[in-house]
Structure formats: structure tokens, C-alpha cells
Amino acid sequence: MSTISLRVSExxxxxxxxxxxxxxxxxxxxxxxxxxxxxxxxxxxxxxxAHEAAKARGKVESYSHEEAWAELGL
Structure with a gap:
């Protein structure tokens, strides 16, 4: 295991x-x-x-939970 020293005030x-x-x-x-x-x-x-930037550029697809369940066959 390594040790790190740290200087702090009293x-x-x-x-x-x-x-x-x-x-x-x-x-x-x-x-x-x-x-x-x-x-x-x-x-x-x-x-x-990064996610918000991709979303702003239109690079993120969103699905409702109903759409996700339907896609998964649930």
C-alpha cells in the first residue's frame, strides 16, 4: 500500500x-x-x-418506458 503526505494547517x-x-x-x-x-x-x-452536449447535437435518442418495454416484449 502506498503513502501520501499532505500539508495542512493546524x-x-x-x-x-x-x-x-x-x-x-x-x-x-x-x-x-x-x-x-x-x-x-x-x-x-x-x-x-458529455451526454447533454450529445443530446444538444441531436445524437441521443430517447424512449419512454412504454416504448422500451414494447421493444423488449414486456
């Missing part, structure tokens, strides 16, 4: 430690979860933006 460290303690997780776990969540949010936003 005030930020206290805030992070208090939040980790409140959630009964280690500081390392708090930072790992927070970073992964941020990355997931950014990825979702990029995918959504």
Missing part, C-alpha cells in the same frame, strides 16, 4: 481529526473516502455534460 488538521472521530473512522479513511467521493462526483459530472 486548524485544518484539528477539523479533519474531529470529523473523523465524529464518524468513528481514521483520518486516513476520512481522506480516502472524501477523495474517492469527489472523484466520482467529477466523473459523473463529465459524463452528464
Amino acid at each position: 486548524e485544518e488538521l484539528k477539523l479533519f481529526q474531529d470529523f473523523a472521530k465524529l464518524n468513528q473512522i481514521s483520518l486516513s479513511e476520512l481522506i480516502r473516502r472524501t477523495m474517492l467521493s469527489k472523484l466520482e462526483d467529477e466523473y459523473d459530472l463529465q459524463v452528464f455534460s
Whole structure:
């Protein structure tokens, strides 16, 4: 497993430690979860933006749920 060093102020460290303690997780776990969540949010936003751009260019086809069910024979 790799290690990452992070420089923060004493005030930020206290805030992070208090939040980790409140959630009964280690500081390392708090930072790992927070970073992964941020990355997931950014990825979702990029995918959504690409979809909306394709939709604006008329490159996306939409179907109602009734049409999808009929297509699937349900």
C-alpha cells in the first residue's frame, strides 16, 4: 500500500481529526473516502455534460418506458 503526505494547517488538521472521530473512522479513511467521493462526483459530472452536449447535437435518442418495454416484449 502506498503513502501520501499532505500539508495542512493546524486548524485544518484539528477539523479533519474531529470529523473523523465524529464518524468513528481514521483520518486516513476520512481522506480516502472524501477523495474517492469527489472523484466520482467529477466523473459523473463529465459524463452528464458529455451526454447533454450529445443530446444538444441531436445524437441521443430517447424512449419512454412504454416504448422500451414494447421493444423488449414486456
